[in-house]
Structure formats: structure tokens, C-alpha cells
Amino acid sequence: MVQFEGVESLTRMFVLVSGELVGIIVGGLLLGLMTRLILGRIGLIPAMRDHPERLAGLRRRIRYVLISACLGLCLGALGLNGYLVFQRTDPYVQTTEWINAIPPDFWLKLALSLAKVIGLVIAGRMVINMLVRLLNSLMGKAKAFEGIRANDESIEVFFSSLTAILSNCIKFLVVIAAAALLSLPGPVAAYLLAALYIYLFFTIGLLVVKAVAAIVDSLDALSKKYSSPDNWLRHYEKLSILIPLFRRCLEYVIYVTVATLVILQLSFIERFAVIGPRLTKVIGIFFISRVIIEIGNILIDRFQQEQKNLTEKERKQRLTLIPLMKSAMKYVVYFTAILLALNAMNFNPAPLLAGAGIIGIVIGLGAQPLINDLVSGLFILFESLYLVGDYIETGQGRGVVESIDIRTTRLRDPGGQQHILRNGQIGDIINFSKRYTFAEVEVGVAYDTDLDLAYTVLAEVGRKIREVNQDVLEDMKVLGLQNFGESELLLRTITRVKPGCHQQVARDLRKLIKEAFDGQGIEIPYARRVLIFKTETEENPLKDNTSSTLSDRMR
Structure with missing residues (x-):
């Protein structure tokens, strides 16, 4: 290994780095020119003449890939030479040694591999375009199924997500195949494959969530469309409140499953993967408990509806006990669900129950109210x-x-x-609702009123209201003169009516009594106020006389 030192080494390094960068740029330009020529030839094919925009889009994407690759290679060259300088190694000498170690046929194989990679990228792009057209066609057919429009949005979201996922998977596969064609080190392909698995787990999980949403919306719309009082779908309206919960629980199950599969790919946290199936069981237990509660409510309501020949007291007893039955059932189901969930998470509920019993005794002693x-x-x-x-x-x-x-x-x-x-x-x-009650009405008449006539009119009003109001059980009873008022005679009447109806019947009676008394000319007294206005002379009658007397004295 030659040490990096002196001006000569620095000059050679500068020339080397400049040559590498120029070579990368020139190679990228040449590849871009070759790609343009190939795409131009492909554009001359009769089948491709009607799709110039697709070729233009493909050309832009390849240009983007080439520019990104050139930038990446330039940065890699700068980083490698900087690392060699940091290690006090002459980059020129080291690069020369690496070049001399390359087999003679390496560059030919590299050129062929790059050509294969370019062809692979073009083929992948064409496959993606075909896939997009196919999925768009399937989306249109799914939206037109049974003429249902309520699920259009969820179907569009599902197919758009499916298109993006499949496109990205094809791109991943192209990258992995390119790594194999370029004979990159084995760990690179392994890491790329692991990244593809993780991506597939996440994206397929999200896709399944969207598929579940689309399927649930479709089934919901179909159930509402075909439900009728004659088939079993008549209960769907009551169970439809579980649809949002069903979707949410399925999403959680999918998320937990995806997280478990991802954890299994990572060896340093692989031991935590056992929690995933347990959480899935807990979610299932919770959802099933809700389903049991709703079905129980439907059965209780149906039992109530089947009891037709009930007295008023029995009907009220049912209305009182049914909420209590539903509440008790809900508590029992939830308590059982908690115990099953603890068991699913490998917790023994027996010590918790024993502790809860002791705590309950303590709370009971302090909770007398x-x-x-x-x-x-x-x-x-x-x-x-x-x-x-x-x-x-x-x-x-x-x-x-x-x-x-x-x-x-x-x-x-x-x-x-x-x-x-x-x-x-x-x-x-x-x-006021036990067997019967009385509607009490008191009405005042003037002192000069013929009481016998008033009693007769009141009795006629009582008979009339009994004929038109089913809540009245007996004719009105006129009890007679109740009290002597300051300006009226107070008459008292009572009418036996059904439980809880006394107030409304009393209101109706007052209206009928007013109309009957007006028809017979019987006066109902009311308070009158008399206002007396005094003039100035009336307020001081001596004022004018006093003024005259003073005038006479002054004379």
C-alpha cells in the first residue's frame, strides 16, 4: 500500500478524480443516447405509433434513472477517494492496482450486463403499463357490479393501492435482477430481497385493509338492497351497527399480523413475534363479545314483540325488566371476555379474581350509600x-x-x-298510574248564576268527553259548591281516567267547559280593575277660590 504524500500524489489524485467524474458523465450521456435511439426504433413499430405519450413518459423515467445513477456514482467516487486519502493511501496507485486486477473480459461483461439492465427496465415499464390498463378495466367492472354506487370510493381506493403496490413490486424485482446481472456481492441481493419482503408485508397488509373496506361496503350495500321483512336479512339493520367495529377489528388483526411477519424478518427482535397471535386472539374475543351482546339484544327484543296479549301492567313490567336484562347480559359477557383475554395473553386470572374479591369487600364496607x-x-x-x-x-x-x-x-x-x-x-x-286516577277540575261562576243549570251543563260536558276520549273511564262527577270566593262560586268536578292521563284530560275538560258556558251564557268571573283619573281642579278644589279671595283683599 503506497502512502499518500507530496504534491505529485495530490496532482495525480486530482487528475484521477476528474477523469472518473468525466467518465461517469460521458458514460451516462452515451447510455442516454443509446436509450433514445432504441426507443425511437420502438416508436416506429405500428402498434406503438398510437401511444406516443407512453414512449415519452418512458423516456423521461429512463432519463431520470440515468441522471440519478450518474449522481450516485459521482458521489461514490468522491467518497471512495476521500476514504483512501483519510487512510493515507494514494488513490491513483490504489485505483491502478484495482484496474490491473480486473480480468480482461470484465468491461465487455459489464457492457452486456448494463444493456441487459436497460432492457430489463424497459420491459418492467411495459409490464407496469399493461398492468395499469388491466386493473383499470377490472375497477370499472367492479364499480358496475349490481349497479351499486355506495362502494365506488372504497373500490377506487383499493384498485389505486393495488396498482401502486404491484408497480413498486415490479420495480423491486427489476432492481434485484439488475443486482444479479451486475454480479454485485451476495449480501446486497440478500438485503434487497429482505427489503422487498418487508415492503410486501406492509403494502399487502394495507391492501388487504382496503380490500376489506371495499368488500364490507359492497356486502353492506347488497344486504340493504335485498333485505325484506320476509327473509333473515331483516335483522341486518340492527346488526349493521357492528360493521364499523368489524372493519376496525379486521384492520387491527391485519396490522398485528404484518408487524409479526416483519419482526420475524429481524433476528434481533424475533423473540417478540409471539405477542402477535396473542393480540389477534384478544381482538377476536372482543369482537365476538360485541356480536353476542347485539344478538342477545335482538333475541330479547324479539321475545318482547312476540308477547302480544299483555295487560298494561305486564307491558310496563317488560319495559322495566328488558333494559335490566340487557345490562346484566352485557356485564356478564364483558366479564367473561376479560377473563378469556387475560388467558389468551398467558395471564392467570385466578389471583386477579381473588384480589378483586378482597378489594370488593373493602370497598363494600366503605360504600354504604x-x-x-x-x-x-x-x-x-x-x-x-x-x-x-x-x-x-x-x-x-x-x-x-x-x-x-x-x-x-x-x-x-x-x-x-x-x-x-x-x-x-x-x-x-x-x-298516578295504578289502576286509575282522577282529573280534578275546579271552575268559578258568578254569584247570580243558576247553579242547577251549571250542574246540568257540566254533566253534559262529562258525557261528551267520555264519548270522544278513550282515556276517560266514567262520566264526570259534579261534587258541588266547593267554596265562596270574593267574586265567584267555586264548583268542583272529578273524572275517573286511565293512569297517567289526568293532566291532559283536565286540560281538555277546561276547554269544553269554557265553550259550554259561553254557549249557555254562564259567566266565568275574572278580575277587573277600575282606573280613576282626577283632573287638576278635582285634586285642589280650593285653589280657584283662594286666588279670588287674595285678589279682593289686594283691592
């Missing part, structure tokens, strides 16, 4: 103190019962506000 709410909720349900749909009044609120949970009760008051009451704090309860 919670236990009180739970126990009170159970008694409310078992004794049917009130049910969903009942109109009740408690110390904390009044309104229609919307739901009864184990711990809370939700009321909707007439103003639209929702009251959430703890079961343990609900004291006295007034239930």
Missing part, C-alpha cells in the same frame, strides 16, 4: 312500586319514569327536564 341504592333498587323492582311509563311524584321530583336502573331512577318532568334520583334517597312515592 351505594349498597343502599342497590338494595332499594331491587326492592322497587321486586315490589313493582312503579314501572317504566308510570307518572309518579316524590320529594325530589315528579314526572314520567323513563328508566329504572339498579342504582338510579330517571324521571322526565312536564317541563322536559330529566331528574336522576338515587334509589336510596327516594322517600314517599305518589303513583
Whole structure:
């Protein structure tokens, strides 16, 4: 190895580097000229005359590859010579030794290999163009299938991704074949092949995700198109809420599988690949648990719908118990799913259950209000103190019962506000929905009113509303004179109605009573105000007299 030293060595190195750079540039220009001539000949073929834009695009890509290769070789030459200088080795002498060691037929083989590589690149480009046309044709047929338009976007995304992936794979294969033709060292081809595998894993995984999206959208559209009350697809609308979750779980499974395959290609982290199948099991357990919950909800609702001949009380009991059944089923399924997921991850759930039991005892001792709410909720349900749909009044609120949970009760008051009451704090309860209730209406009449006529009109109103309103159970009862007011006689009436209907019936009665009293000339007194306006003279009647007296005295 000759040491790099002196002005002579520096001059030779400068000449060598300049010659290498000029040779690389001239070689690139020659290859570009040869490529242009070859593509020009190809353009004369009759089949290619109708596609000049494709040849122009191919020419631009080859020019881009040649320019990139020339730049890379120039940088490589500069880097190699710089490394030799750093090692205090004369680049000229070292390069001369390497050239002398090259076999005589090396350059011929290199030229032939480069020609093969250029031909390979051209062939790869033509294959990619043919592939693009084929995939575009398939995409058009897929979009036209069954005349469905809801999945067009997902189909376009899938085929565009498929086109890009296959094109890149062909380019990878061209690079690997070029490395073999140029007789590059064995590790280069091995690394390129490993990179191709990793790329394929990632891209195929993403492609499968997009394919799943396209397939799921297509099946969703087909199911909605062909569903009817007469076939099993009538349940699809209720299960369709699982479609987004199904897609997401499939995506996660694909991502985990791809990550596992990539990890297997990397020896230094290969031991972590066992986590992938476990995570896949956990995702599957979670999705299956959701499917079981939705199917259970459908079965419970179907059981409720099949019970036709139910009394009003039985119907309210079902409406009360069905949410509790769904909630209990959901908790049981999720608890079982957690245990199965822990087992899938090779965790023994027995110590966790034992610890949870001890923690539950400790929490129970310190959560007396919670236990009180739970126990009170159970008694409310078992004794049917009130049910969903009942109109009740408690110390904390009044309104229609919307739901009864184990711990809370939700009321909707007439103003639209929702009251959430703890079961343990609900004291006295007034239930307006047990068997019947009374619509109470009080109306005032003038003191000079014929009370017998007023009673007759009220009774007629009671008979009329019973005929037109099914919520009225009996004719109105006129209880008589309730009170002597300052300007009115207060008459009281009650009407037996169905549970929870008393307020609306009372409103309807007031309207009918007003119309009937107006028709019979019965006055309903109302407050009157009398305004008295005083003139200036009335406010001070002595003012004018006083002024006259003073005038007389001054005279």
C-alpha cells in the first residue's frame, strides 16, 4: 500500500478524480443516447405509433434513472477517494492496482450486463403499463357490479393501492435482477430481497385493509338492497351497527399480523413475534363479545314483540325488566371476555379474581350509600312500586319514569327536564298510574248564576268527553259548591281516567267547559280593575277660590 504524500500524489489524485467524474458523465450521456435511439426504433413499430405519450413518459423515467445513477456514482467516487486519502493511501496507485486486477473480459461483461439492465427496465415499464390498463378495466367492472354506487370510493381506493403496490413490486424485482446481472456481492441481493419482503408485508397488509373496506361496503350495500321483512336479512339493520367495529377489528388483526411477519424478518427482535397471535386472539374475543351482546339484544327484543296479549301492567313490567336484562347480559359477557383475554395473553386470572374479591369487600364496607341504592333498587323492582311509563311524584321530583336502573331512577318532568334520583334517597312515592286516577277540575261562576243549570251543563260536558276520549273511564262527577270566593262560586268536578292521563284530560275538560258556558251564557268571573283619573281642579278644589279671595283683599 503506497502512502499518500507530496504534491505529485495530490496532482495525480486530482487528475484521477476528474477523469472518473468525466467518465461517469460521458458514460451516462452515451447510455442516454443509446436509450433514445432504441426507443425511437420502438416508436416506429405500428402498434406503438398510437401511444406516443407512453414512449415519452418512458423516456423521461429512463432519463431520470440515468441522471440519478450518474449522481450516485459521482458521489461514490468522491467518497471512495476521500476514504483512501483519510487512510493515507494514494488513490491513483490504489485505483491502478484495482484496474490491473480486473480480468480482461470484465468491461465487455459489464457492457452486456448494463444493456441487459436497460432492457430489463424497459420491459418492467411495459409490464407496469399493461398492468395499469388491466386493473383499470377490472375497477370499472367492479364499480358496475349490481349497479351499486355506495362502494365506488372504497373500490377506487383499493384498485389505486393495488396498482401502486404491484408497480413498486415490479420495480423491486427489476432492481434485484439488475443486482444479479451486475454480479454485485451476495449480501446486497440478500438485503434487497429482505427489503422487498418487508415492503410486501406492509403494502399487502394495507391492501388487504382496503380490500376489506371495499368488500364490507359492497356486502353492506347488497344486504340493504335485498333485505325484506320476509327473509333473515331483516335483522341486518340492527346488526349493521357492528360493521364499523368489524372493519376496525379486521384492520387491527391485519396490522398485528404484518408487524409479526416483519419482526420475524429481524433476528434481533424475533423473540417478540409471539405477542402477535396473542393480540389477534384478544381482538377476536372482543369482537365476538360485541356480536353476542347485539344478538342477545335482538333475541330479547324479539321475545318482547312476540308477547302480544299483555295487560298494561305486564307491558310496563317488560319495559322495566328488558333494559335490566340487557345490562346484566352485557356485564356478564364483558366479564367473561376479560377473563378469556387475560388467558389468551398467558395471564392467570385466578389471583386477579381473588384480589378483586378482597378489594370488593373493602370497598363494600366503605360504600354504604351505594349498597343502599342497590338494595332499594331491587326492592322497587321486586315490589313493582312503579314501572317504566308510570307518572309518579316524590320529594325530589315528579314526572314520567323513563328508566329504572339498579342504582338510579330517571324521571322526565312536564317541563322536559330529566331528574336522576338515587334509589336510596327516594322517600314517599305518589303513583298516578295504578289502576286509575282522577282529573280534578275546579271552575268559578258568578254569584247570580243558576247553579242547577251549571250542574246540568257540566254533566253534559262529562258525557261528551267520555264519548270522544278513550282515556276517560266514567262520566264526570259534579261534587258541588266547593267554596265562596270574593267574586265567584267555586264548583268542583272529578273524572275517573286511565293512569297517567289526568293532566291532559283536565286540560281538555277546561276547554269544553269554557265553550259550554259561553254557549249557555254562564259567566266565568275574572278580575277587573277600575282606573280613576282626577283632573287638576278635582285634586285642589280650593285653589280657584283662594286666588279670588287674595285678589279682593289686594283691592
